[in-house]
Structure formats: structure tokens, C-alpha cells
Amino acid sequence: xxxxATGPHWLDAEQQWLWRQWIAASTLLPDRLSRDLYQAxxxxxxxxxxxxxxxxxxxxxxxxxxxxxxxxxxxxxxSHQIDRMEKAGLVTxxxxxxxxxxxxxxxxxxxxxxxxAAAPDHVESVRRHLVDVLSPEQFTALGVACGVVAxxxxxxxx
Amino acid sequence: xxxxATGPHWLDAEQQWLWRQWIAASTLLPDRLSRDLYQAxxxxxxxxxxxxxxxxxxxxxxxxxxxxxxxxxxxxxxSHQIDRMEKAGLVTxxxxxxxxxxxxxxxxxxxxxxxxAAAPDHVESVRRHLVDVLSPEQFTALGVACGVVAxxxxxxxx
DNA sequence: GAAGATTGAATATTCAATCTTC
DNA sequence: GAAGATTGAATATTCAATCTTC
Numbered sequence: 001x002x003x004x005a006t007g008p009h010w011l012d013a014e015q016q017w018l019w020r021q022w023i024a025a026s027t028l029l030p031d032r033l034s035r036d037l038y039q040a041x042x043x044x045x046x047x048x049x050x051x052x053x054x055x056x057x058x059x060x061x062x063x064x065x066x067x068x069x070x071x072x073x074x075x076x077x078x079s080h081q082i083d084r085m086e087k088a089g090l091v092t093x094x095x096x097x098x099x100x101x102x103x104x105x106x107x108x109x110x111x112x113x114x115x116x117a118a119a120p121d122h123v124e125s126v127r128r129h130l131v132d133v134l135s136p137e138q139f140t141a142l143g144v145a146c147g148v149v150a151x152x153x154x155x156x157x158x
Numbered sequence: 159x160x161x162x163a164t165g166p167h168w169l170d171a172e173q174q175w176l177w178r179q180w181i182a183a184s185t186l187l188p189d190r191l192s193r194d195l196y197q198a199x200x201x202x203x204x205x206x207x208x209x210x211x212x213x214x215x216x217x218x219x220x221x222x223x224x225x226x227x228x229x230x231x232x233x234x235x236x237s238h239q240i241d242r243m244e245k246a247g248l249v250t251x252x253x254x255x256x257x258x259x260x261x262x263x264x265x266x267x268x269x270x271x272x273x274x275a276a277a278p279d280h281v282e283s284v285r286r287h288l289v290d291v292l293s294p295e296q297f298t299a300l301g302v303a304c305g306v307v308a309x310x311x312x313x314x315x316x
Numbered sequence: 317g318a319a320g321a322t323t324g325a326a327t328a329t330t331c332a333a334t335c336t337t338c
Numbered sequence: 339g340a341a342g343a344t345t346g347a348a349t350a351t352t353c354a355a356t357c358t359t360c
Contacts, residue, residue, distance in 0.1 A: 009281055011289070018301025019284060023207075024308035026184035027230045032311055044328090049181075065342055072185045077329060079344055084328090101337045101342045123167055126177065131169070133310045134303055141299035143176025145292055150182035152291045153190055202350090223320055235351060237322055242350085259320045259359045 029129060036125045041118040046071070047085060048122060051115040054091065054107035061106040063096065090114060187287060194283040199276040204229070205243060206280060209273040212249065212265035219264040221254065248272060 011019060034045040043051075053070050054060050062070070068078040082105055085091045090111035096102035107115075131139055169177060192203040201209075211228050212218050220228070226236040240263055243249045248269035254260035265273075289297055 009278070009285065011281060011284070015289065015297070018297060018304075019288075021301045021305035021308055022288075024230060025304035025311075026188065028308055028311040030184065046328090063342085064344095068343095072182060074330075075343060076331075076345085080328075083344095096342095099338075099342080103343065120167070123169060126169070127167065129311060130177075130180075130307055131173065133306055138299070138303045138306070139173070139176060141296070142303040143179045145296045145300040146176075146183035147179035148291055148296070149288055150179055150186055153183075153186040153287060204350090221320085222322095226321095232352075233321060234323085234353075238350075241322095254320095257320080257360075261321065 032129055033122070033125055037118060037122055040121050041114060043090075043114065043118065046073075046081060047090070048115070048118060050081070050085065050105075051090065051107065051111055051118075054105065055112065055115055059106075060112065061094070061104045064093075064103045064105055067105055085111075190287055191280070191283055195276060195280055198279050199272060201248075201272065201276065204231075204239060205248070206273075206276060208239070208243065208263075209248065209265065209269055209276075212263065213270065213273055217264075218270065219252070219262045222251075222261045222263055225263055243269075 030045055037043055037045055037048055049071050050067065053067060054062055064078060064082070065075065067073075068075045071078065073081070082091060082093065086093065089108060092106050092108055094104040094106050096104055134142065188203055195201055195203055195206055207229050208225065211225060212220055222236060222240070223233065225231075226233045229236065231239070240249060240251065244251065247266060250264050250266055252262040252264050254262050292300065
């Protein structure tokens with residue numbers, strides 16, 4: 001659309017520029033972080049996030065549905081992803097005794113070791129491409145704004 | 159990893175929180191916008207971006223390699239995507255006479271009409287989920303920070 | 317040999333249907 | 339019937355190889 005196709009609710013030129021910067025960063029940064037992680041440790045950013053969530057939980061285990069919520073993934077997607085990670089020996093599934101519909105996803109020692117090895121590199125990558133290229137104020141403003149947006153999106157899936 | 163696993167370059171608790179807000183927003187917002195677009199008009203956000211870029215260009219056409227750059231897509235990905243959009247009648251390919259290695263991607267009337275129909279809804283969706291939930295200052299800060307990050311990522315693909 | 321672009325296979329994600337237990 | 343979870347097919351993306359023209 002050309003900039004002459006204006007209407008009551010159109011974005012003005014500045015808003016459009018800001019919006020495109022968002023698109024660019026939110027496309028390029030995950031690509032880059034995932035590539036860094038893959039080249040150094042053979043896992044994707046999605047795999048890494050799962051390892052982190054499991055490592056933070058008591059007994060290094062999380063129920064599948066809760067893991068899906070925490071990683072902002074659909075259940076189907078998570079299920080397939082855990083299949084792959086299980087094949088790679090990073091996690092295992094265990095029956096849930098309290099609720100027999102449920103499954104625990106459990107971090108293996110191999111998964112833990114991989115996370116320990118990958119974490120410093122990943123943090124370095126996050127710093128290099130995001131945190132360190134911004135002033136502390138800019139980074140804070142970015143995160144806070146994202147928090148507002150994300151909260152609204154989680155709240156009303158309307 | 160637990161928060162006790164600190165090191166010289168680790169992110170502190172606040173930085174981690176900010177970082178996770180970024181992940182949440184950059185995961186949820188595109189999902190949401192793409193879903194809105196798909197339900198109302200049968201196209202993805204990626205399709206929409208391509209229609210926009212074509213519509214903005216002289217004679218509604220862009221060279222494949224340039225289109226890949228503009229949409230931050232790999233050439234392979236774009237090639238497959240244009241296959242699908244060509245099948246759907248939204249774009250066509252045309253030989254490039256100046257450089258016979260090249261191809262033009264051209265917006266069809268059907269594609270144009272679809273963009274015209276979808277654009278107001280999409281803009282409304284962007285406003286509802288992003289622009290309007292932030293103060294103007296917050297939105298500006300978000301976009302500016304994203305611009306800095308994106309520029310660095312484009313500049314040195316190191 | 318490099319740039320423009322595509323191809324097919326491998327991998328990942330989405331979608332709708334299904335199954336079990338609550 | 340709803341929640342937890344999975345399954346297989348359809349769709350989309352990545353990766354490495356290839357082809358043509360510069």
C-alpha cells in the first residue's frame with residue numbers, strides 16, 4: 001500500500017517505521033540466537049528454553065501441559081519436540097501417578113550437562129546481540145513494553 | 159539453571175525478567191497477528207508482508223533477491239513461499255530482461271485486491287495488540303530499541 | 317568464481333482428530 | 339463433557355546441492 005492510502009486508523013509514517021523495526025528485530029534476533037546455539041551445541045533456541053525450564057523446577061521435571069504454557073508452545077508442538085529431545089537423550093517422559101492423564105517431562109543428566117555447557121555461550125550471545133547494544137535504559141524500556149504487550153496477549157486470547 | 163549459578167557474565171534477575179518479556183512478546187504477537195489475518199483473509203503474516211512490499215514498488219514488482227532482503231527471508235524460503243502464493247493467484251513470476259539470471263515477482267490484481275481488503279483489519283490488529291496497549295513513549299522506545307538491535311544484526315552477520 | 321534463483325530432502329510447525337482419565 | 343496429552347497428515351522452513359548467467 002502506498003502512504004497515500006490513509007484512513008482514520010492508519011499508522012502514520014513514524015509508527016510504520018517503529019513497527020518495521022519491531023518486525024526486523026523479532027525476526028532476526030531469534031534466528032541469530034538459534035543459529036549460534038545450534039552451531040556451538042547442536043540445539044535450537046526452543047530446545048534450550050525447555051532445558052532451562054526443566055532445570056529450574058523441583059526434581060528437574062515439569063508436567064507436559066505446564067511446560068507448554070511456560071514455553072508458550074502448543075501442546076501438539078511440545079509433544080513433537082519432546083519426541084525429538086527424548087530421541088536425543090536430553091529428556092525422558094515419566095508417568096504421573098497423581099493424575100494418570102498426565103506425563104512428567106524429566107531432564108536427564110545428558111540434558112543437564114548440555115545445558116551447563118551451552119548456557120555461558122548462550123548468555124554471551126544474548127548480551128552481544130541484545131543487552132550490550134542497548135543502554136540499560138533502552139533495554140529496560142524494551143523489556144517493560146514487551147511485558148505489557150505479552151500480558152495483554154496472554155490475558156485475553158479473545 | 160538456578161539463580162545461584164551466577165558468573166561474571168550472567169544476567170541478573172531483572173535482566174532475565176526483561177529478556178523473558180521480550181521472548182514472550184516476540185513469540186505471541188506474530189502468532190496472534192498471523193492468526194487474525196488467516197482467519198479473516200486466508201493469508202499468513204509472511205504472505206501479507208510480501209503483498210505490502212510488492213504494492214509499494216514501481217509497477218508492483220520486485221526482484222526475488224531484493225524481496226528476500228526486504229522481507230528478511232532466505233532465498234530458498236522466499237522461493238517456496240512465492241510458489242504457494244503463485245498457486246493461489248496472488249503473484250506471478252516474470253523473466254527479467256536486463257539480467258537473465260533474475261526473476262521479477264509481480265503482484266496480480268487478485269493479490270492487490272486481497273491486500274486492500276486485508277490491510278484495514280491488519281492495521282486494526284496491530285493497533286489492538288501492540289500500539290494501543292502502550293503509551294506513545296513506550297511504543298517509540300520499543301521501536302527505537304528494536305531498530306538498534308536489528309541494525310547491528312543486519313550489519314555484522316559475523 | 318560469484319550472484320540470482322530454484323530444487324528436493326530433512327526437519328519443524330500447525331491443524332484436526334483421537335484417546336484416556338478426570 | 340472437559341483436561342491432559344498424543345498422533346498423523348498437511349503445511350512451512352531449513353539445509354545442502356544444483357543450475358544458469360554474469
